[in-house]
Amino acid sequence: MTRIVVAPLSRIAEMAVRHGAREMISLMAKEQLFHRPAVIKAERHLLLNMNDIAFKGTGGLVAPDETHVREIIDFAASWDQSAPLLIHCWMGVSRSPAAALVAALALEPDQSEEDLARRLRQASPFASPNLRIVQIGDRLLERKGRLVEAVRAIGRGADADGNAPFVLPLQVAAAS
Numbered sequence: 001m002t003r004i005v006v007a008p009l010s011r012i013a014e015m016a017v018r019h020g021a022r023e024m025i026s027l028m029a030k031e032q033l034f035h036r037p038a039v040i041k042a043e044r045h046l047l048l049n050m051n052d053i054a055f056k057g058t059g060g061l062v063a064p065d066e067t068h069v070r071e072i073i074d075f076a077a078s079w080d081q082s083a084p085l086l087i088h089c090w091m092g093v094s095r096s097p098a099a100a101l102v103a104a105l106a107l108e109p110d111q112s113e114e115d116l117a118r119r120l121r122q123a124s125p126f127a128s129p130n131l132r133i134v135q136i137g138d139r140l141l142e143r144k145g146r147l148v149e150a151v152r153a154i155g156r157g158a159d160a161d162g163n164a165p166f167v168l169p170l171q172v173a174a175a176s
Helices: 009-019 066-078 095-107 113-123 131-140 146-154
Strands: 003-008 023-028 045-049 085-089 166-169
Touching: 003 009, 003 095, 009 023, 009 085, 023 066, 023 095, 045 066, 066 095, 066 131, 085 095, 095 113, 095 131, 095 146, 095 166, 113 146, 113 166, 131 146
Parallel strands: 003 085, 023 045, 023 085
Antiparallel strands: 003 166
8 A cells, every 4th residue: 555654854764764665755944954864766855945833934934835835746746656755854743744644635636634634643643734734735735625624623643752653544445
């Protein structure tokens, strides 16, 4: 089954190797330096510089914007899905889960936003998707507010220490 692996920065190499990922989206503040795991192809690594904030004009921080979210959608669309896609941010609880939701809906647009948000919560009790990324993704994917409402319905995740990677299947597993 096709899946997205969501991880904190501290676990990207381990998760890439464990799950056989060859493609990665990094959502990191510009000043946060890190090394791309060797198993991730350089040409299949999307680095988006943004801070984990919900509003523009927050000091010198960079808010997620439409260009960032469009790049997530386009990168996901070009993913061959032969191996998991790894998405990470600093802690793995806000920007990367939001990006995973947007990517999953971009690839599987017929799925229910509510079901997707519930699968996210089931996969991670800690995920608190960045609402700005969710709102922009909702608009770009023409979800008419349904993704925003689904994320609000699952609520804020439990407090996390940034050490809780998880796997989000793109769609519900078929019953056998």
